[in-house]
Amino acid sequence: MLRVHFTAGDMARTRVADGPDPLWESVLSLHRLQAPDREPALADWRGHVLRHAAPSLRLLLPLVPSRGYFPDFLTPPQGSEGFEAGLDGLLGTPRRQLRGQMERLGLERPPCPWARSVAEGSAPVMRRLGAALRDFRRVALGASWHGVRSGTEADRAWRARVQWYSGTAAMLQTFGPGIRWQPPVLECDYPADKDLHLDGRGLLLVPSYFCRRTPVALADPALPPTLVYPARNTVRHRRRTADRAAGEHLARLLGHTRAAVLQSVGGNCTTTELARRAGVSLSSASEHAAVLRDSHLITSTRECNTVRHALTPIALALLDGHPAAVIPSPGGAGNHAALHGRPAPATGDRP
Structure with a gap:
């Protein structure tokens, strides 16, 4: 513990x-490649990476075993600022830290010649490590990063x-x-x-x-x-029956089209993306988004000429089937009628 x-x-x-860290995701995706429990949802991704990232994997897998310790320098704090900033932080790791962390890794598995050279931290070796990480990220996460x-x-x-x-x-x-x-x-x-x-x-x-x-x-x-x-x-282990039950529940609450729009928001999307995902017109997606926003099920923010929508805690609780997780939203109660496109009755002061 x-x-x-x-x-x-x-x-x-x-x-x-603010979001996932590209270097943490790179390291943890290396774990998933080596995991004995091969997730069906990752099968295509795994096959793609094994086919196209073999040279990088030969350098990275000795540093990231399937379980147990892996060196902290592979996930520097600068990774929160983006991959290139994180890679600069990684390549700038002091040699004393490199040596100490690689020695600790060597206690759990016999070091190969490549691991011993990383421990020395010479400029050519670190450049080679950086190139391997950049290539692996391109193959494993490049097209998948939006997902x-x-x-x-x-x-x-x-x-x-x-x-x-x-x-x-x-x-x-x-x-x-x-x-x-x-x-x-x-x-x-x-x-x-x-x-x-x-x-x-x-x-x-x-x-x-x-x-x-x-x-x-x-x-x-x-x-x-x-x-x-x-x-x-x-989490990919939800039962399909549970998903169907949640969908039916939302359809009874919101109506089939509006429920489909809510389920299509995902983590974050524009109105155009929302229309495409839900299979409705742009004007219809905009109208449904307005009702969902007034009901505190989504938030909308303008970025230049686009509007981006995101789910609120109430919507997440509805979609996940955990009503106990709902927290009070601004405006409090009184919006049930608005879920069906009708204005809510006036209420007293907001909490």
Whole structure:
């Protein structure tokens, strides 16, 4: 078990990342390639990567075993700023850290000549490692990155919104059985028994598409505290019968077309994308989006000449079948009638 110890200052400094970290996703996708439980949903992706990224895999797999320790320098904090920024941070790792982390990796598996050369950290070797990571990301995540982002966006937006309206403690209670908030400690199912004291630094929570079952943290407690966790939208084991029941429930509540529009929003999309996904006209998608927005089921933000829509916590709860997860939204109750396109009756002061 991993126990993350919070202080009052840590509660104020804890936040959910703006999206998936490309270097964490690269490393965790290497885990998925080696996993004994081959997920059917990833079969095509896995075959594509094995066919087209073989040269990169020969250099990367010795650094990222299928389980256990992997070096922290592969997932530097600069990765939150994008792949190239993260890669610059990785390539700038001090040689002392490289040597220490590679020595620790060598305790769990005999080092190959390539791993020993990485431990030395010469410029040519690090450039070769950077080229392998860049090539692997292009093959494994390049065409899939939009799906990775959309697969984590609904989770990220939901938890950030819970934190905004109800506070950090409420957000830490949203993770479910594998990550439990027992104030002032966050208990996480973990393959090793360890304690992480934040000491006022706060915690960065990073939703991940490729993370499975248990969260992942950096091994060195001196590094910026980070917890990478499986995003809810990436869980692929929902029963089809449960999905059908949820769809029927939404159709009774919203009507078939509006339910289809709500289910088509995904993590984030424009009105044009929404119309295409739901199979309706652009004007119809715009009208349904307006009703869903007035009912606090989606939020809409304008970016230049486009409008982007995202699900709210209430919508996520409806789609996931977890009504207990609903938190109060701005405007409170009184919007049930608006779900069907009718104005809601006037209510008193907003909370």
